[in-house]
Amino acid sequence: MFKITAFNGSARRDGNTAILLKTALLELEKSGFSTELVQLAGKPLRGCSACGGCFRNKDKKCVLPDDGLNGYLEKMSGSAGILIGSPTYFADVSSETKALIDRAGYVSLANGGLLRRKAGAAVVAVRRGGAVHAFDTINHFFTISQMIIPGSNYWNMGVGRDIGEVETDKEGLATMKTLGENMAWLLSKLHA
Numbered sequence: 001m002f003k004i005t006a007f008n009g010s011a012r013r014d015g016n017t018a019i020l021l022k023t024a025l026l027e028l029e030k031s032g033f034s035t036e037l038v039q040l041a042g043k044p045l046r047g048c049s050a051c052g053g054c055f056r057n058k059d060k061k062c063v064l065p066d067d068g069l070n071g072y073l074e075k076m077s078g079s080a081g082i083l084i085g086s087p088t089y090f091a092d093v094s095s096e097t098k099a100l101i102d103r104a105g106y107v108s109l110a111n112g113g114l115l116r117r118k119a120g121a122a123v124v125a126v127r128r129g130g131a132v133h134a135f136d137t138i139n140h141f142f143t144i145s146q147m148i149i150p151g152s153n154y155w156n157m158g159v160g161r162d163i164g165e166v167e168t169d170k171e172g173l174a175t176m177k178t179l180g181e182n183m184a185w186l187l188s189k190l191h192a
Contacts, residue, residue, distance in 0.1 A: 002187055003034045005075045006083035006123075009097030013041040016125040016166035017085040020158045020176050024083060024123065027180025033187070038075065043068050045099035054110040062103050069103050076104060077114050080187050082147070084138050085123035091130030093137050101141040108145050119186050120147035121179055127161040150186045152179040 006025055010017040018037065025035040045067050053063030060077065061070045076082055086097035093101075108114040122138030124131045135155055142149050156179050158172030159165075166172060 001032065001034050002080035002191060003036065003078060004028050004081040004083065004183070004187075005079040006035065006037045006085065007072065007097075007100060008037060008039045008041070009084065009086040009094045009100060010039075010125070011041050011094060011096065012087075012163060013039050015087070015163045016158060016160045017087050017123065019164065019166050020123050020125055020156075020172065021083055021085045023173050023176035024121070024180035024183070027177050028081070028184050031181075031184035031188070033081075033184060036075070038072065040096040040100065045069055045096055045103070047095075047099045048102040048106055054107045058111055060107065060111050060114060062107055064103075069100070072100065073104055073107055073114070076118075079118065080191065081119035081121070081183055082115070083121050083123055083183075084141070085125070086134055086138065088124055088126040088130045088134045091133045093134045097138070101138065105141050105145060113146050116146040117190070118147050119150055119183055119190070120145070121150055121183055122156055123176065123179070124155075124157040125166055126157055126159055128159075131155070131157040148186065148190070150179065150182040152176075152182060
């Protein structure tokens with residue numbers, strides 16, 4: 001059984017970003033995949049210091065004092081698919097999400113492409129505008145990591161401000177459902 005790990009980069013546990021991720025994960029579970037949702041809230045990640053330690057050591061770890069990133073890297077390495085979700089902050093991802101993708105990306109590159117050929121999908125919660133830029137930021141991480149991105153029937157975003165409000169965005173929820181179905185289909189073809 002293949003595992004899919006979703007990372008919720010919101011400062012709110014179980015908020016709109018988590019609801020969207022859980023909607024996609026449910027479709028993956030229906031297709032027989034094992035799933036896990038990792039919440040970054042309350043576990044602040046620092047940004048990359050560009051020290052180059054991961055390139056010197058090549059041990060699949062970040063050399064900064066461990067703030068949880070090395071565990072997240074293990075989860076990514078052990079997953080066939082990775083979902084990364086973020087709320088939209090000033091037309092981009094949250095600082096937690098940015099720290100995750102910067103540091104995980106550097107360690108992956110330093111170790112010959114740890115994430116190469118895994119499936120990766122971005123999920124974005126938005127109040128009004130800026131979601132496409134946040135969506136692109138996460139997808140840039142996937143493409144430089146040589147990952148394969150499944151699509152959906154719209155950009156992977158849901159609209160809502162207050163916690164739970166995204167549940168009234170029927171189109172956003174349908175997009176997450178289709179994303180989960182498409183990721184399941186892609187993974188079944190990649191691992192046939």
